[in-house]
Amino acid sequence: MDTAFIIETLVKIVVVLLVFSALAGFGTYFERKVLAFMQRRLGPMHVGPYGLLQIAADGIKLFTKEDIVPSGVVGPIFKIAPVITAATAFMAAAAIPFLPEFTLFGYTVHPIIADVNIGILYILGVMAIGLYGPLLGGMASNNKWSLISAARGAAIFISYEVVTGLALLVPLMIIGSLSLLDFNEYQAANGWMAFAHPMGFISFILFWIAAFAETGRTPFHLVANDHEIIDGFGTEYSGMRWGLFFIGEYANMFFISFVMAIVFLGGYGDGTVMGALGLLLKVAFFFFFFLWTRAAWPDVRPDQLMWLCWKVLMPLAVINVVVTGIVMMF
Amino acid sequence: MSLEQFTDRNVQQHYFKVDIEDYPETGWDRFKQVVKRGLSGELFVGLWVVMREMIKFDIHTVQYPKEKLPIGPRYRAVHEMQRLFESGTERCIGCGLCEKICISDCIRMDTRIDENSRKAVTEYTINLGRCIFCGYCAEVCPELAIVHGPRYENTSEQREHFILFEDMLTPIDMAIKGEQKEYPGFGAVTPNEDARVKKTPLAY
Numbered sequence: 001m002d003t004a005f006i007i008e009t010l011v012k013i014v015v016v017l018l019v020f021s022a023l024a025g026f027g028t029y030f031e032r033k034v035l036a037f038m039q040r041r042l043g044p045m046h047v048g049p050y051g052l053l054q055i056a057a058d059g060i061k062l063f064t065k066e067d068i069v070p071s072g073v074v075g076p077i078f079k080i081a082p083v084i085t086a087a088t089a090f091m092a093a094a095a096i097p098f099l100p101e102f103t104l105f106g107y108t109v110h111p112i113i114a115d116v117n118i119g120i121l122y123i124l125g126v127m128a129i130g131l132y133g134p135l136l137g138g139m140a141s142n143n144k145w146s147l148i149s150a151a152r153g154a155a156i157f158i159s160y161e162v163v164t165g166l167a168l169l170v171p172l173m174i175i176g177s178l179s180l181l182d183f184n185e186y187q188a189a190n191g192w193m194a195f196a197h198p199m200g201f202i203s204f205i206l207f208w209i210a211a212f213a214e215t216g217r218t219p220f221h222l223v224a225n226d227h228e229i230i231d232g233f234g235t236e237y238s239g240m241r242w243g244l245f246f247i248g249e250y251a252n253m254f255f256i257s258f259v260m261a262i263v264f265l266g267g268y269g270d271g272t273v274m275g276a277l278g279l280l281l282k283v284a285f286f287f288f289f290f291l292w293t294r295a296a297w298p299d300v301r302p303d304q305l306m307w308l309c310w311k312v313l314m315p316l317a318v319i320n321v322v323v324t325g326i327v328m329m330f
Numbered sequence: 331m332s333l334e335q336f337t338d339r340n341v342q343q344h345y346f347k348v349d350i351e352d353y354p355e356t357g358w359d360r361f362k363q364v365v366k367r368g369l370s371g372e373l374f375v376g377l378w379v380v381m382r383e384m385i386k387f388d389i390h391t392v393q394y395p396k397e398k399l400p401i402g403p404r405y406r407a408v409h410e411m412q413r414l415f416e417s418g419t420e421r422c423i424g425c426g427l428c429e430k431i432c433i434s435d436c437i438r439m440d441t442r443i444d445e446n447s448r449k450a451v452t453e454y455t456i457n458l459g460r461c462i463f464c465g466y467c468a469e470v471c472p473e474l475a476i477v478h479g480p481r482y483e484n485t486s487e488q489r490e491h492f493i494l495f496e497d498m499l500t501p502i503d504m505a506i507k508g509e510q511k512e513y514p515g516f517g518a519v520t521p522n523e524d525a526r527v528k529k530t531p532l533a534y
Contacts, residue, residue: 038380042391296376311357312364 012113016093024250025055031291038295065239072142073236081140081233082241085133085248089255092126095119096258097180099279100271112181119179120168123259124161127214131157133248134216134223138233149232152302153216153223159309160213160220166317167206170199170324171263180259184267192266199324204264206317211256213305215249218294222302257286401480406465409456410479411498413505420499421475424449428467428476436460437467454495458484479511 029044029051036043044051069075096119097112116122131154138150171193172178175186187193194204213220224232234245261267261282269275300308354360392399401407412421424441440453468477476498500510 034384037384037387037389040383040388040390042389042393045393292377292380295380297373308364311361 008109009113012111016098016113017090020090020093020251020254021247023254024247025059027250027253027287028058028246029055030287031294034288034291035295038292062240062243067239067241068236070142070236074140077136077140078236079241081133081137082237082244082248084136085130086244086251087248088126088130088133089248089251092123092130092255093251095122095180096255097184097262097267098258099276100268102276115179115181117177117179119181120172120183120259120263121178123180123255124165124168127252127256128157128161130248130252133245134233137237137245141233141236143236145229145231146233146235149223149225149229149235152229153233155302156213156216156220156222156305156309159306160210163206163210163309163313163317164214166314166321167203167210168263169317169321170197170203173321173324173328174200180262180267183263184269187266188270192264194264197324199320199327200264202316202320204260206313206320207260207264209313211260212290212293213309215252215256215290217253217290219297219299220305221294221299222305225299227299253287253290254283257283257290260286401482404478405480405482406463406468406478407482408458408479408484408493409461409467409498410477410481410500411454411495412475412477413500413502413510415505415508415510418502418505420451421473422451422454422495423473423475424451425472427470427472431466431470433464433466434460434462451495456493456498458493 032054033043033051044054047053047057069078094113095116097110097115099111101108101110103109134153134157135150138146138148138153141147171183174193174197175183177183177186183193187196190196193200195201212218216223222228224234229235234242237245258279261279265282266278267275268279351363354363413419414421424439426439426441429437429439436457436459438453438455438457439451441449442452444450463478465478471477504510
């Protein structure tokens, strides 16, 4: 392993960490603004022009707030849980190609930290480990709402992991590779997965629905449902520990948007500047859609959510996989 | 309206039942309901509605400390003590009617006889924490000296702001410039007073 490779990888890791931690802040600002506009409000307006410095204000607040570890909690687990959420979210970023490769001062940069040949499997696996953040955080908190939230979180994450996996099986079968770069190349040649095949479209929709549960967003916002169980697993958390949960959630939203755009909507295409812009636009759309649905749709009950997963989405996904298999045989 | 209609006590005559679908009994019915609701486009109507509001950008926010909504002219908020237009002296003659009538006992006044043998107010406080803004003090005042102004923020960092005569009294420079707002309520000088008043016929 040569030194240049190590340095390049380290730089990429730092860049991804910094960019997506900052994007979590921008995401909160953007979310507050979009939600406000959709509800005919203005949102944050006081800190800076149009409330733009709200991000800095939130950051300062989170960093300087007293870090309370309440009595009765299981200390070490309580402390490590937010780290798990944020860390797994960022670990999942390792196999995502954020941009097409480009040349900078004569040095070709691959904007993917590790092009492992099990890329999508790795992303799914690490994102699934992210479940341990809410689960351990909720169970370690000395609080019944947190406990309920942890139980709900576990049930939902595990259930929708099944749908996610089955939905991703279809493009996997069609393309025959687990690397996201191969996904991109296949779609550059054969058209977008979501529109080239009817099965691809169905699995795209299924994956999209499951992405809401995976990231714990409205309408599947049962892990930290404010109006039922206060703030769920985050009730006892304060300061930057709570902030890490937040960064993890927003990073997850961005990364799953990247995965959706790369796996189903063609990624960066042929790798030109326009392709790269297209990828960013697709990701922006998916992120905006997370906020959009939060303004428009109500939350569903936990039993409805599980019902939808096991009795509608899972059978659909299985049928989809079977049909894909039959189509590929002939 | 005929008597027959008038005496008809059946108030439900114009009611109609909302068309509620039967609750799904079997699993298949429930599945059909989900498919129907999921694919009927209602979700997308919701999406469109919020998007439309965002595009129209019809914001209803009042940025409160900077912007304030106009308030009715007779709105009864924090008291103001008025001055005379001509001389700029305070109108309060220390009669004590407001103190007497105050049902929540929040007005306290102290008077003395000044060097011109006139009654002068030495202390005048209103405890806004107790005031219920009933408006009796303003109604009873024979001189229109105490009125309810439009300032409705009652919060303060200091107890002393609840509330002294000097705080309520129109500042003298404002009174001289004629910027004192007259109370447009009961007993006030009407806007066309000059035209309406006839000169007393003294020149017989």
